[in-house]
Structures are given as C-alpha cells and as structure tokens.
Amino acid sequence: MIETREGLRVLVADDNPVIRAGLTAVLSAADDLTVVAEAEDGRAAYDAALRHRPDVILLDVRMPGVDGMAALPHLVRLAPVMMLTYSDETEIVQEAVRLGAGGYLVHGEFTTQQLTQAVRDVGGGRPHFTPTATDALLAHIRNHAPAHPKPQLGPEPPQISPQNLSRMQPNVGQSSRSRFQLSGREAEIMDFIASGMNNQQIAAVCFISEKTVKNHINRIFAKLHTTTRAQATAKWLGVV
Numbered sequence: 001m002i003e004t005r006e007g008l009r010v011l012v013a014d015d016n017p018v019i020r021a022g023l024t025a026v027l028s029a030a031d032d033l034t035v036v037a038e039a040e041d042g043r044a045a046y047d048a049a050l051r052h053r054p055d056v057i058l059l060d061v062r063m064p065g066v067d068g069m070a071a072l073p074h075l076v077r078l079a080p081v082m083m084l085t086y087s088d089e090t091e092i093v094q095e096a097v098r099l100g101a102g103g104y105l106v107h108g109e110f111t112t113q114q115l116t117q118a119v120r121d122v123g124g125g126r127p128h129f130t131p132t133a134t135d136a137l138l139a140h141i142r143n144h145a146p147a148h149p150k151p152q153l154g155p156e157p158p159q160i161s162p163q164n165l166s167r168m169q170p171n172v173g174q175s176s177r178s179r180f181q182l183s184g185r186e187a188e189i190m191d192f193i194a195s196g197m198n199n200q201q202i203a204a205v206c207f208i209s210e211k212t213v214k215n216h217i218n219r220i221f222a223k224l225h226t227t228t229r230a231q232a233t234a235k236w237l238g239v240v
Contacts, residue, residue: 007031007033008032008120009034009036010034010035010055010058011036011057011079012024012037013058013060014038014060015060016060017040027115027116027119033116033119033120037049037054041066042059043066046071046078053079058084058119059071059085061092062086072096072099072100073100076101081103083101084115085105090136094136094137102128103127103129104129126207141197141201142195185206185216186216189220190220190232191236193217193229193233
C-alpha cells in the first residue's frame with residue numbers, strides 16, 4: 001500500500017516496468033507528490049484512474065493493447081494528462097494536444113527537477129512541454145496561421161534596399177531589442193507580431209493569456225512610438 005501524503009496524487013502509465021519504477025521513485029521523493037497507482041497500458045490506466053481519482057496522469061504513447069493515444073480522450077475526462085514518452089513525432093505531439101493532453105515530455109529532454117515541476121504545472125492547469133514538443137506545436141501554428149496582407153505604411157509599400165535586407169538577418173531582433181529597450185519577453189512577442197501571428201496564437205505559443213499579450217503589446221507600441229502592428233513591424237525590421 002502506497003502511503004498517501006498531502007499534495008498531488010499521480011498515476012503513472014507505462015508498459016516498461018523499469019521506467020514505471022524509476023518515475024515512481026523520482027516523483028515519490030518530492031514532498032508534495034504521491035504516486036497512487038501504476039498501469040501497464042491504457043485500459044489499466046483508465047481502470048486505475050476510476051479507482052484512485054488521481055490529480056495528474058502520466059501517460060506513455062506506445063503501449064500494447066490499448067495505447068496511450070487511444071486512452072487519452074477517456075482519461076482527460078478524469079484528470080489532467082501529461083504525455084511522458086520517447087515518441088517525438090510532430091504529428092503525435094499535435095494529436096495528443098488536440099485530444100486534450102495538458103503537457104508533453106520527451107524522455108531525454110528533462111531533468112528530475114523539471115519532471116516534478118511539470119507534474120505540478122499540469123496539475124495546476126498550466127501546460128508544460130519539452131523542446132521537441134514545443135517545436136511541434138509551433139510548426140502547427142505556423143502552418144495554420146491565416147495569411148496576412150503586407151503592411152501598408154503609405155501610398156506605396158516600403159521598398160527594401162540591399163542595405164536594409166542585410167539588417168533583416170537573424171541578428172535584427174537582437175539589435176532592435178537593444179535599440180528600443182525591449183525586455184526579452186517583449187522582443188519575443190514582437191518577433192511573433194512581425195511573423196504575422198495574432199494575439200490568440202501568440203498566447204498559445206507563450207502559454208500566457210491574451211490579456212497578458214495585449215499588455216505586452218501596449219508596452220511594445222509605447223517603446224517603439226507606434227500605434228499599429230504594421231508600424232511596429234516596419235520599425236522592428238528596420239524598413240523605415
């Protein structure tokens with residue numbers, strides 16, 4: 001019988017008993033986390049979730065019988081689910097998020113401390129993704145971003161000279177950030193604005209609310225002395 005402590009109750013689902021034991025040992029070492037059950041496939045995970053009512057479910061993607069992807073839509077009705085797997089295919093990450101996963105960790109991309117923090121984040125309703133999973137989500141957002149017309153800053157669109165073109169290489173963000181005294185987060189959001197992303201997409205990528213995005217944009221506009229996204233983009237890219 002596993003001792004129950006105050007904090008988050010966790011269910012670990014993985015077909016590899018060695019990985020299950022390792023995850024249980026790591027999570028149980030944290031004072032605020034308790035592994036209340038383990039499962040070897042999706043069916044066992046669902047039965048254990050019904051019985052133990054965990055606060056967070058760690059779920060592998062590929063398991064014999066009922067795999068993690070098949071079980072995911074059923075498990076998310078019972079508790080927040082974080083995928084914890086070696087499967088790093090872009091399509092699988094995107095599908096897992098579409099089906100309701102609150103996080104996606106790829107083995108080899110996190111430390112034990114990051115793992116325990118990820119469990120806390122997902123248990124608290126905050127998404128958590130390791131770099132490969134984040135890249136997959138960014139690729140999805142970029143591929144599905146609506147087309148935007150080029151900004152019109154007057155009667156004619158701005159002409160980009162060879163001199164300006166050289167300024168628009170990857171170091172443009174760094175130099176513009178210093179010139180306009182933007183914070184790291186503000187520079188990141190300004191890069192997203194320049195790429196044509198809307199507030200909802202920026203909020204999803206940065207894992208912040210749309211209200212927070214708007215607050216950042218207001219500060220960016222003030223520092224760039226602009227009032228529109230088109231004006232801000234032109235200044236940021238150095239075409240005016």
